[in-house]
Amino acid sequence: MSDVIRVFVEKKPGFDIEARQIKDDLCENLGLTSIEDLKIINRYDLSGISNEEFEAAESTIFSEPNRDTVYGETYPVPEGYAVFAMEYLPGQYDQRADSAAQCIQILTQKERPQVVSAKLVAIKGSLKPGELETIEKYMINPVESRLASLEKPASLDVPADVPPDVEAADGFISLSDKGLKAYRKRMGFAMSFGDLKFCQSYFAKEKRDPTVTELRVIDTYWSDHCRHTTFLTELGHIKIEKSPVSSAIEKALGDYFSARDELYGKGTERPVSLMDMATIGGKLLKKRGLVPDLDVSDEINACSIEVPVTIGGKTEKWLVQFKNETHNHPTEIEPFGGAATCLGGAIRDPLSGRAYVYQAMRVTGSGDPRVPVSKTLPGKLPTRKITTGAAQGYSSYGNQIGLATGQVTELYDPGYVAKRMEIGAVIGAVPKENVVREEPLPGDTVVLLGGATGRDGCGGATGSSKAHTAESINVCGAEVQKGNPPTERKIQRLFRNRDAVRMIKRCNDFGAGGVSVAIGELADGLDIDLDMVPKKYKGLDGTELAISESQERMAVVLSPGDVEEFIAAAEKENLNATAVATVTKEPRLRMKWRGKTIVDMTRAFLNTNGVTQHADADITPVSPDGNYREKVPACLRGMPLEKAFEANLARLEVCCQKGLSERFDSSIGAATVLMPFAGKYQLTPEEAMVAKIPAEKGETDDATAMAYGFIPGISRFSPFHGAAWAVTESLSKLAAAGADPLKSRLTFQEYFERMTGDPKRWGKPAAALLGALSAQFGLGLPAIGGKDSMSGTFEKLNVPPTLVSFAVCMTKASRTVSAAFKKAGSTAVLFHVPEDKSSLLPDWEKLKVYYKEIYRLISSGDIISASVVKEGGAGAAVARMCFGNKAGFTFSDGALDEKLLFAPAAGDIVAELSSGIPDTALSFTELGVTSSEPFVTVGSARLPADELISAWRGTLEKIFPAKADTQPVEDIPLYMERNTRAPRIKAVKPHVFIPVFPGTNCEYDSARAFEKAGAETSTLVINNLTPAGITESIEKMAEEIKCSQIIMIPGGFSGGDEPDGSGKFIATAFKNPLVSEAVCELLQKRDGLMLGICNGFQALIKLGLVPYGEITAPSESAPTLTFNTLGRHVSRMVYTRVTSVKSPWFAFANPGEIFTVPVSHGEGRFAASSAMIKRLAENGQIATQYVAPNGEPDGSIEWNPNGSVCAVEGITSPDGRILGKMGHSERKGADLYKNVPGEKDQKIFEAGVRYFSL
Secondary structure (H helix, E strand, O other): OOOEEEEEEEOOOOOOOHHHHHHHHHHOOOOOOOOOEEEEEEEEEEEEEOHHHHHHHHHOOOOOOOOOEEEOOOOOOOEEEEEEEEEEOOOOOOOOHHHHHHHHHHHOOOEEEEEEEEEEEEEEEOOOHHHHHHHHHHHHHOOEEEEEEEOOOOOOOOOOOOOOOOOEOOOOHHHHHHHHHHHHHHOOOOHHHHHHHHHHHHHHOOOOEEHHHHHHHHHHHHHHHHHHOOOEEEEEEEEOOOOOOHHHHHHHHHHHHHHHHHHHHOOOOOOOHHHHHHHHHHHHHOOOOOOOEOOOOOOOOEEEEEEEEEEEOOEEEEEEEEEEEEEEHHHHOHHHHHHHHHHHHHHHHHOOOOOEEEEEEEEEEEEOOOOOHHHHHOOOOOOHHHHHHHHHHHHHHHHHHHHHHEEEEEEHHHHHHOOEEEEEEEEEEEEEEHOOOOOOOOOEEEEEEEOOOOOOOOOHHHHHHOEOOOHHHOOOHOOOOOOOOOHHHHHHHOOOOOOHOOOOEEEEEEEHHHEEEEEOOOOOEEEHHHHOEEEEOOOOOHHHHHHOOOOOOHHHHOOEEEEEEHHHHHOOOOOOEEEEEEEEEOEEEEEEEEOOOEEEEHHHHHOOOOOEEEEEEEOOOHHHHHOOOOOOOOOOOOOOOHHHHHHHHHHHOOOOOOOHHHHOOOOOOOOOOOEEEEEOOEEEEOEEEEEEEEOOOEOOOOOEEEEEEEEEHHHHHHHHHHHHHHHHHHHHHHHOOOOOHHHHHEEEEEEEEOOOOOOOHHHHHHHHHHHHHHHHHHHHOOOEEEEEOOOOOEEEEEEEEEEEEEEEEEHHHOOOOOOOOOOOOOOOEEOOOEEEEEOOOEEEHHHHHHHHHHHHHOOOOOOOEEEEEEOOOHHHHHHHHHHHOOOOEOOOHHOOHHHHOOOOOEEEEEEEEEEOOOOOOOOEEEEEEEEEEEEEEOEEEEEEEHHHHHHHOOOOOOOOOOOOOOOOOOOOOOOOOOOOOOOOOOOOOOOEEEEEOEEOOOOHHHHHHHOOOOEEEEEEOOOOOOOOHHHHHHHHHHHHHHHHHHEOOOOOOOOHHHOOOOOOOHHHHOHHHHHHHHHHHHHOOOOEEEEEEHHHHHHHHOOOOHHHHOOOOOOOOOOEEEEOOOOOOEEEEEEOOOOEEHHHHOOOOOOOOOOEEEEEEEOOOEEHHHHHHHHHHHHOOEEEEEEEEEEEEEOOOOOOOOOOHEEEEEEOOOOOOOOEOOOOOOOOOOOOOOOOOOOOOOOHHHHHHHHHHO
């Protein structure tokens, strides 16, 4: 008899948003209009849990009576429905099942049960033969998922065969060339035949055959991904073919060779390579003393600069670290996981430098996602699925880990059909005194920190280095890593612990290559015990343990005396830490498995990176006639200007991406200076992202600014010019935000087609790097980092030559300016980038003057808003500047030129002037004047702003929806009566307890807000690594509550908002009798307060604490919070009205007062019956509502971001002492979100503190 318990859970009508979206997707994109209905049913199989325990979990963890229907053991398939089930492949991380198991363990405080989840899809309709199979293929990506059996298994135990011992490659050193080539093909190595021949020579000298593990480790270690073998290929002859602008390229090449002479000495034998071209600018400028802020270390995995930061009047030395990372290949074949781990990997680079990562930028490249699925190339996923799945993956990871994404841009170009571009750029900072860097000594211990090891990611480094064909997708499953953001969040927390982090001598993150690279790079001599590496499951062999790229792992070198203390510190953060290796004196990398040595190689051999490859480069002619920067798009040429103006805004390359951007939390961390979209209507995209340095205590005005630059069309015209203008565009964007671009540091992302023996292919990256080098030398600004990806080829398709420039500098939050027009009657001008017409490059010397003058004009207040010209030209720039505040604009007659309006003159700056034309020597064109009437006047045509906005926003609406049905809103009168009851227990400095669950990410913001208001705070990380840890955590929770006056449940994604619903992990913990009794005592006997924001609100409502004021059993009639009507995460600023001041939390607010507050959630839609709404309103429990700028509650998605009934944003308990709200009132501070108007501080925290002094 099976001990497996099976349960099916289906969303009730009105809550079944996922099912409705999938139905619409299948009807629209597969043309299956015969589908009448579609149901999604989550299936869970459980083992290791009693029937009584399951009954307790059924209505709290797996379902909620007010929004789910539960079916036990079998699902009664309705008549006329066809059914199939889908599940993750064995070994793929399933966050839903994992979170369910963790929740059950919190409930039972026993060993964690086994949980396996699957998704049933039930379809009603007249499906033709083969159409169900078409649906299955569309919904199931074979890289990560498969069809699941409909039968219940007898057991959930996965048979794990005991792996055999690692084999030796018998006869390897005696193979002939023919035999070696056949062996290379059979093993699927990424390394070249020359590399394998070199291995054969090495092992012949060692007088033995290698093990298979050694060859796999070498293949990984020397992969293009890990060791940049393409970029390190020695370039012999570099030919520049003659053209009208070839002299500029020749000059750049000459400057490169002169730099080599100055840096390495004349006659140097150092190889000429793409890598040398990419790095020589920063090296030479440093040698000349122009990069004094560069933080130099052998360990650093990210760009690092030393900066002064003033906090609370005291200036400290900090390190600012930034990094760009790509996951092009993984995202192409498994969009969600590939994009998620792109960000995860980017974060870990500065994190390994001990920096706290606080802001991210996402720049991606895609084909047209509107292309019908039927036109998908064989061997490819549909472009729409790639681009939407990648957005979900990246945003899910960033939102869960608690990282503000300051800018999201997708570049559309047909070339990215060959392979998607997925870039994550991040920025972090750390007090310099927290960073200790010491040389590892023999006897030091290497500790592996974080997640366990599985098969996911095996071969990822080599996989991303190979050519890809139509068959690749079927064999690449193991190459894609799976992300676990709550685990990486724990590492972030640990690395903010000054005492713990100062024990670390050296640190490396687990990315490409797994143990073999992450640990293998830490010291020259290492003994690694693979048996000590934590495993996700049984059955892994020594090779898999050596090269698996399972995520969220970090390797640190510690002195032996610090190991115990460090592991204890990790445990306090609910984090596994295990000693796995020892540093040795002998410079050899050794790995043991089952007590046998399976890897034993010299460091010198590994560090050769294989055989140096050789190639020539041919830079093809550039015709000025094709200068894309000066071209009017063909679709607009000759069209009447007023018609072209609207058509331009609707172009795929120009259109609005707000529906994409809003999926990403942009405000977490309470450091965001500029929201991604500016103005009262939040419709003006910003040019750069700006965030304050993440000081844990005190206020600072010091901030970082990051901007990117790249236009595919310019790079197609000429990779040389494309790179130079990419640098210029990134710097102009910094200037437009009020930062000083001449103090910036650069990092590049290179992405090119796969190199072959064709010199013309090599000429493209060579030309691009020379263009970027020209900019560095011309401006005196160094590139101090970068990332190359050289596999942008699918069959005969190639990505466009791509060099994306990222520019970073320090700035002041108080001096930052926005791109939205500020007032009526302003003159707007176009400042032209000074250009050398003979070379088609910027005039670098004059450009320095240009940036100095723009900076002066902004600092003096002469420029009050600015935007940068890119795709769409100055016309689109002006339109976007209008949209944020729905300003009007009248173009001057002198600006009515199609080239000026529509050509992508990258780097030019459109500026709104405060009063007339300033005294400046800069070249400019007067564009026109702003007005209060929402019309853009082009010649004699008056174009309504709303129509232009509709055209601009409509292009991608079906891909990234921003529209949803308007919800009815009943009139709820203001509740004026305050609850003046004083608490029985007073406290001058009330104590606030903040529990931190797996997935919580707002604890820092919450603690800062309370401490700034005058409270004391304590946080407790809930430990669920073991049953004993859970029991201890529950006991500590109860004790903390007994010592506190306020419980703050912060936001985040507890348990990843799984299984299929938010707040369940927190609610389960609070329902423990010890904790619930402590909560009852706090509320009923000590008149304490509770506050839950976002995820905390979700927990409060599941507990019944709001609206009932006590912990209650789940009820079918209870109000709830559920998935947003948009069916996706929403992050933006909202306007909220204080509807009731009954709660002591609103002691400093007035009835009807409006505040501008950030929201960021996927499940914020308040749902309740009309009777419940009436009851809450009459009792003054509807605390806050979403409103339009006019102050009236609004049901439209523009103002009510989740579709809440009656626009409810926050509710209270009957007496008001418990408040739950979706808006992140804790994310507050000086100069935050300054590009969106309104009062942003509700003084909730100050009111909570004051309550205890009444």
